[in-house]
Amino acid sequence: MATQTAPLWRDTERCYRAVTARDQRFDGQFIMAVRTTGIYCRPSCPAITPKAQNVRFFPTSAAAQAGGFRACRRCLPDAVPGSPDWNVRADLAARAMRLISDGLVEREGVPGLARRLGYSERQLGRVLTTELGAGPLALARAHRAHSARLLIELSALPLTDVAFAAGFSSVRQFNETIREVFATTPSQLRAASLRRGRRTEPTSSTRLSLRLPFRAPFDAQSVLRYHASRALPGVEAVEESAEGITGYGRTLRLSHGPGLVWLSPQADHVRCDLALTDLRDLGSAVSRVRRLLDLDADPEAVARVLGADPALAPLVTKLPGVRVPGAVDGPELVLRTVLGPDAARVAALGPRVPAGEPPMDTLTTLFPTPEAVAALDVTPLAKTVATALTDGTLDPHVGRDPTELRAELAALGLDADYVLTRVLGAPDVLLTTDSAVQRSATALGLNLADAARGWRPWGSYATRYLQIFDPEETLS
Known part of the structure; x- marks a missing residue:
């Protein structure tokens, strides 16, 4: 860490x-x-x-x-x-x-x-x-x-x-x-x-439009493409144009009822349109969305360290402000990880949410709870993990001690590094087993074990740069 x-x-x-x-x-x-x-x-x-x-x-x-x-x-x-x-x-x-x-x-x-x-x-x-x-x-x-x-x-x-x-x-x-x-x-x-x-006039007392600030630079496209590439129909939705992703939305499981969020990147902020069942969930919803896009990161601090590595410096210069994608819900992230390609089928069985107004009308479903997943026809590992989430043996939330959560994940045979990065926003986790990271490291002539020491405490951001890097591309 x-x-x-x-x-x-x-x-x-x-x-x-x-x-x-x-x-x-x-x-x-x-x-x-x-x-x-x-x-x-x-x-x-x-x-x-x-x-x-x-x-x-x-x-x-x-x-x-x-x-x-x-x-x-x-x-x-x-x-x-x-x-x-x-x-x-x-x-x-x-x-x-x-x-x-x-x-x-x-x-x-x-x-x-x-x-x-x-x-x-x-x-x-x-x-x-x-x-x-x-x-x-x-x-x-x-x-x-x-x-x-x-x-x-x-609001009114x-x-x-x-x-x-x-x-x-x-x-x-x-x-x-x-x-x-x-x-x-x-x-x-x-x-x-x-x-x-x-004030932006809401259509109802539970609809709000907020401006989420961030520290520039912010590479909105790379983090939105990451989420878009894994989007589950009904749970998530994406809008694109010739310029890139213009909107990303998803359903939220909140304490007082389901919520919908639609995110649109702007020059100096992210527009966040929310439809909540209960406004008591506003603070929690905003906090989760900020983690999803890593909006509280300090890109200048990351660039100072990673830009000092001659191998990464051209990529850091070319793509300033890369963020580490987060998650809005720890149990959901863990279940999606173990379900793999089956996650879309399982997601379609989740509870329906009230229809939102465009562009949120395509957000129709909450990802199922661990209890619901444990009762489905899924792989033995997915059933074991869902049961552990249900009985509290595994408890991935943002307040967890990384060492303790790592031990719980390892006991179930899960990729602890990936979960720590997504759920806790851990900034110094280098995913050395990731195939894209390995390909890029080879193309750049990097020994990951040696390079990781020089990238501290921003190994997670180095992971993202290596995942984004195209080995066929020439960086000048």
Whole structure:
């Protein structure tokens, strides 16, 4: 796995240089708070750069809020790509953040979060406060505030309904949090959004259109082609033109009912159209889609390491911003892996979902649950894996410890490296047994065992470059 390094936010000199340069590449990687104004911002905030002695840096918005700062209404520091640390790091804090972003605290509370991570609530709180500057409740509160802002600004949902959809237990708690975090009331936040023309009118209260940010460069076509090449009819759909893939959609199995998502790459964002059964699933849906496309990656950091290898440098230059494809559901990914060519037949037997509006009208089916797959006529290995997923012997979710999950997968004879890359977003897994990787390595004269040491901690991205590379192609 990746080598641990000191977190960026502790390097105050480097952070202040990024703020002075208004460098958008650092948005989401740390938070800047200004003592004299009591406001926290993204590094690229267009406001006048404060003096160095008046600035503090935090790892998360929750930490800044816990320090008494409120969010800047000019730069909207929560509307940025997430920190790449949550994939690069495999420690408790990173795993907790992945689960919090998926909405686990709203569904199961802090006890459920601690249980999933295998720690006591006290241990978990101590570690998160030390590492991230805030405990699990404060981190979940920041996540709820972000979800609430999206619903306030982008939906016509009554504010009372927004409160509960975002995961707040009461309207009073909702109002207090919005005032504390954004220094305004929910109604004022909505009025300001309408004046800016931010809302895209939904056809119903459960349909939203969002702009998902990413760190440039972003090679949208390669990651969308990867998903398109494995698309299961009914579960997924693809739209193409002469320019490439213009849209990719799929069904989502969410906590409060099925959802549909349609993704359309744009120059500076990915348009994300969502149709949800229940808006309480908004945060979880967005988190899963971001993992699917690896939108929180730091392409500049990847390019610095892989571009230093003379064999890979031409390809890195030619295809900047390649991403590692993720997954929206761990059990589904594992089952599709063991089912192989039979996955399409099994998927067709999944439960139907309510018809969506174009282009989502081709999304008709949820992938079957492990319980349902275990009852079907499938291979013995697929039945064994489905049973293990059903009884909890195998539990692939984004908060898992990679070593423990690897052991569970290996015990069933599964390709642990592939699953860790797709489900956990593990950044440093080189798929040495992949046939495309082997062909490209041979064509480029690479010894994979030796080269892998120089590619750390980005072996998963090296895998993608080698999979994309055509050995018949000449790179100059």
